[in-house]
Amino acid sequence: AQSVAQPEDQVNVAEGNPLTVKCTYSVSGNPYLFWYVQYPNRGLQFLLKYITGDNLVKGSYGFEAEFNKSQTSFHLKKPSALVSDSALYFCAVRDDAGNMLTFGGGTRLMVKP
């Protein structure tokens, strides 16, 4: 069975500072990893994914994520946070069959001016 852990319920960062939202995963076989963001009263928006290739993946809105196979981690990063980045972030892993996504519990990012 596959699983995802997001160890922080909330991350606070000042505007302009770098941010990191942590994610670790457990999966048998190749990991297919995703980050989604959810704004209040909205659906999940796709940010980026890792399938294969470079360990540093670039995505939407200036976000990037670093895949680390030895640490089974896929942390989300941004060099300079914006107040508008404040939202709920979900890490997810998909099985080899290309079916279900298993989500972490989510991390609320608060960016303060």
Place this chain on the structure above:
Amino acid sequence: DSGVTQTPKHLITATGQRVTLRCSPRSGDLSVYWYQQSLDQGLQFLIQYYNGEERAKGNILERFSAQQFPDLHSELNLSSLELGDSALYFCASSEMGTSGTQYFGPGTRLLVL
């Protein structure tokens, strides 16, 4: 806008009732997924359909059922509703293949009173 549409946006009903949630996938996507988001369970995969056929099943209750029609839209039927069924129900669609990204609709918020 992900291109996935869901209706209705909000639904208020009583215990014991039955409701139908509707989803239209992105143009060209053959796979449709249903997820439930609740405060206590987080985001959970319910069921997947591919080109009209059930492909994978997750933590879906026997009171819940789904189908995908020839025009590829999907419906999630929830019956004998209980208070605990109150949640946000998301539909997602994806292109073929294991690297396909799931794009989520805006969700249907169900409140069971």
